Amino acid sequence: MLDKCSASGKIQACQCRRWLLGFLLSHKTLILMIWTLVFASLFWWRMSYVDELEFSVPPPPPLRQVRIGPKFRPVVFNLSDFGAVSDGRTMNTAAFERAVAAIAELGERGGGQLDVPAGVWLTAPFNLTNHMTLFLAEGSVILGVEDERYWPLMPPLPSYGYGREHKGPRYGSLIHGQNLKDVVITGHNGTINGQGQAWWTKFQKKLLNHTRGPLLQLMWSKDIIISNITLRDSPFWTLHPYDCKNVTISNITILAPASGAPNTDGIDPDSCEDVVIENCYIHTGDDAIAIKSGWDQYGIAYGRPSTNILIRNVTVRSVVSAGVSIGSEMSGGVSNVTVENLYVWESKRGVRIKTAPGRGGYIRNISYRNVILNHVNVGIVVKTDYNEHPDGFFNPKAIPAVENIYFHGIHGQDVRVPVRINGSQEIPVKNISFRDMSVGLSYKKKSVFLCSFVQGRVIGKIFPAPCDNLELYDLRGRPIKRSMSAKKKTKIHH
Ligand SMILES: *[C@@H]1O[C@H](CO)[C@@H](O)[C@H](O)[C@H]1NC(C)=O
Ligand SMILES: *[C@@H]1O[C@H](CO)[C@@H](O)[C@H](O)[C@H]1NC(C)=O
Numbered sequence: 001m002l003d004k005c006s007a008s009g010k011i012q013a014c015q016c017r018r019w020l021l022g023f024l025l026s027h028k029t030l031i032l033m034i035w036t037l038v039f040a041s042l043f044w045w046r047m048s049y050v051d052e053l054e055f056s057v058p059p060p061p062p063l064r065q066v067r068i069g070p071k072f073r074p075v076v077f078n079l080s081d082f083g084a085v086s087d088g089r090t091m092n093t094a095a096f097e098r099a100v101a102a103i104a105e106l107g108e109r110g111g112g113q114l115d116v117p118a119g120v121w122l123t124a125p126f127n128l129t130n131h132m133t134l135f136l137a138e139g140s141v142i143l144g145v146e147d148e149r150y151w152p153l154m155p156p157l158p159s160y161g162y163g164r165e166h167k168g169p170r171y172g173s174l175i176h177g178q179n180l181k182d183v184v185i186t187g188h189n190g191t192i193n194g195q196g197q198a199w200w201t202k203f204q205k206k207l208l209n210h211t212r213g214p215l216l217q218l219m220w221s222k223d224i225i226i227s228n229i230t231l232r233d234s235p236f237w238t239l240h241p242y243d244c245k246n247v248t249i250s251n252i253t254i255l256a257p258a259s260g261a262p263n264t265d266g267i268d269p270d271s272c273e274d275v276v277i278e279n280c281y282i283h284t285g286d287d288a289i290a291i292k293s294g295w296d297q298y299g300i301a302y303g304r305p306s307t308n309i310l311i312r313n314v315t316v317r318s319v320v321s322a323g324v325s326i327g328s329e330m331s332g333g334v335s336n337v338t339v340e341n342l343y344v345w346e347s348k349r350g351v352r353i354k355t356a357p358g359r360g361g362y363i364r365n366i367s368y369r370n371v372i373l374n375h376v377n378v379g380i381v382v383k384t385d386y387n388e389h390p391d392g393f394f395n396p397k398a399i400p401a402v403e404n405i406y407f408h409g410i411h412g413q414d415v416r417v418p419v420r421i422n423g424s425q426e427i428p429v430k431n432i433s434f435r436d437m438s439v440g441l442s443y444k445k446k447s448v449f450l451c452s453f454v455q456g457r458v459i460g461k462i463f464p465a466p467c468d469n470l471e472l473y474d475l476r477g478r479p480i481k482r483s484m485s486a487k488k489k490t491k492i493h494h
């Protein structure tokens with residue numbers, strides 16, 4: 001890193017800064033006085049404001065109302081009071097169901113909170129209800145039963161047509177909900193553990209007849225908060241919001257082994273709208289985050305995009321797959337995704353867009369800002385031949401659009417191939433932009449910025465040098481060089 005003040009061309013700015021500093025120091029007392037005045041008047045204004053409001057303040061809340069976690073609930077239950085036993089062997093499914101039923105009764109009156117105290121609580125899958133907070137105390141573990149005979153079967157997701165791995169029905173999730181609103185799952189870092197090892201082994205030995213279930217799946221629901229907990233060893237995808245709206249996932253840890261834990265994606269927002277994923281640490285056996293919206297003709301028919309998704313301040317590690325993916329199931333469309341302050345380490349890929357002919361839909365208006373790649377095989381990947389289809393009835397003419405993709409502030413070290421954008425004749429990648437990129441290479445190779453069938457631009461200098469297909473602009477947006485393909489086109493027109 002260069003010292004900013006010694007870089008040539010910045011000297012003037014630095015002198016200016018020094019002058020400002022001198023001014024501030026010599027006028028310290030004056031500035032302090034002004035601040036004190038402003039602060040005091042603000043304080044006085046607040047006080048009188050509070051005075052005026054005094055009469056309309058509501059009475060204090062009833063005694064049992066608590067605020068643990070982000071939401072008030074009028075009633076709090078203790079799982080122990082429903083006959084649950086935390087020895088890690090007793091099945092507590094009925095206790096969970098009784099507790100949820102008790103909260104369901106309170107629905108219209110603000111709902112209730114279920115405290116899961118410290119201890120290991122074995123259970124089969126159970127459903128949540130409206131206006132519910134599931135609160136996992138420090139040291140608490142909800143442990144999913146390994147034996148799949150306890151897991152109910154459910155119809156396939158409409159936008160997938162099939163279970164993802166087998167035709168016909170699929171296993172539901174350990175913790176499940178449909179058509180719910182106002183659900184909070186939080187705590188003091190308690191854990192939901194899916195005991196995935198048994199499932200992964202059976203899957204690899206082909207002993208399962210149905211698609212494995214996620215750890216936590218909410219379908220057709222809204223106003224969801226999932227925070228301050230740990231999710232680990234899911235049989236399949238870990239956290240799967242499906243066709244949901246207004247979902248906040250904050251400050252959670254998701255863990256599964258780096259290898260031998262097939263399809264243990266961390267978070268899969270699927271046909272969801274208004275999603276925030278922030279302050280999380282995710283290290284799993286597949287994609288850490290994968291934004292989806294249905295599969296081929298089933299996804300096209302269902303037609304629900306994933307849109308308005310913000311991912312920020314997230315640390316991810318994916319030894320076998322990618323940090324943040326979009327696709328490959330994206331047939332309902334994916335748009336307006338912002339990924340910022342992402343740190344990817346020890347991963348096969350950093351960020352990836354994957355699709356194929358037959359998917360239809362679009363991936364559009366995606367921006368990545370301030371991504372750090374540390375020891376990653378391929379940094380940025382666009383793959384347009386991800387030919388995994390539910391059946392032979394997909395329409396090969398359903399061509400997805402991939403466009404308006406912006407990379408701003410991509411840095412890192414120890415990366416083999418920083419960029420591999422593999423558009424195709426059928427699926428060209430349009431309007432992709434790069435700005436402020438510097439990625440240290442892990443070994444010297446010629447092809448470190450690979451492109452095919454891509455149109456877009458580079459603004460300012462980037463490292464490594466971009467492929468010829470991209471147009472070059474300076475930082476003020478003035479063109480420096482038109483792309484090779486654009487030149488060729490011009491020639492043809494002459
Ligand atoms: C997470 O836990 C912290 C500390 O207990 C608390 O302040 C915060 O409100 C919680 N956040 C959410 C979103 O639940
Ligand atoms: C829940 O009930 C158990 C058993 O009565 C008790 O030991 C525990 O402290 C209670 N937990 C909370 C959070 O009230």
Ligand SMILES: *[C@@H]1O[C@H](CO)[C@@H](O)[C@H](O)[C@H]1NC(C)=O
Nearest residue numbers: 125126127152154172176178
């Ligand atoms: C949860 O609810 C869904 C939808 O109503 C139902 O199909 C499923 O069987 C329920 N799961 C359990 C474990 O009760």
Ligand SMILES: *[C@@H]1O[C@H](CO)[C@@H](O)[C@H](O)[C@H]1NC(C)=O
Nearest residue numbers: 187188189190228229251279
């Ligand atoms: C994150 O969660 C942990 C417990 O899981 C809590 O101690 C911490 O305060 C939380 N941080 C924030 C910013 O909510």
Ligand SMILES: *[C@@H]1O[C@H](CO)[C@@H](O)[C@H](O)[C@H]1NC(C)=O
Nearest residue numbers: 189190191229230251253255
């Ligand atoms: C929560 O627990 C997980 C697993 O035990 C741990 O890795 C993580 O650091 C903890 N998070 C916080 C905020 O304490």
Ligand SMILES: *[C@@H]1O[C@H](CO)[C@@H](O)[C@H](O)[C@H]1NC(C)=O
Nearest residue numbers: 148149202206207208209210
């Ligand atoms: C799978 O199906 C086969 C044949 O129908 C049956 O023998 C086996 O028990 C089933 N396995 C499971 C895990 O359901």
Ligand SMILES: *[C@@H]1O[C@H](CO)[C@@H](O)[C@H](O)[C@H]1NC(C)=O
Nearest residue numbers: 182183222223224225246247
């Ligand atoms: C989103 O959900 C949160 C949590 O339930 C809620 O406080 C908020 O009002 C919701 N936002 C909108 C726009 O409905």
Ligand SMILES: *[C@@H]1O[C@H](CO)[C@@H](O)[C@H](O)[C@H]1NC(C)=O
Nearest residue numbers: 251278279280281313314315
């Ligand atoms: C980023 O997330 C981590 C948890 O993964 C948290 O400890 C940290 O405070 C967050 N930073 C900001 C700026 O929110």
Ligand SMILES: *[C@@H]1O[C@H](CO)[C@@H](O)[C@H](O)[C@H]1NC(C)=O
Nearest residue numbers: 274307308309310336337338
């Ligand atoms: C895009 O998503 C962000 C949330 O990440 C939202 O604030 C913004 O309004 C959305 N833009 C459009 C055009 O919908």
Ligand SMILES: *[C@@H]1O[C@H](CO)[C@@H](O)[C@H](O)[C@H]1NC(C)=O
Nearest residue numbers: 307334335336362364365404
């Ligand atoms: C993408 O962004 C463009 C320009 O900002 C806007 O006109 C268009 O509606 C957006 N498309 C989607 C699907 O969000």
Ligand SMILES: *[C@@H]1O[C@H](CO)[C@@H](O)[C@H](O)[C@H]1NC(C)=O
Nearest residue numbers: 403404405406407431432433
């Ligand atoms: C190209 O993408 C940028 C974002 O990177 C967007 O602002 C612009 O509107 C797009 N151009 C067109 C023609 O869609």
Ligand SMILES: *[C@@H]1O[C@H](CO)[C@@H](O)[C@H](O)[C@H]1NC(C)=O
Nearest residue numbers: 385420421422423450451452
């Ligand atoms: C794109 O993918 C095709 C098929 O996998 C491969 O043959 C080609 O070399 C790739 N191109 C680039 C630029 O990576």
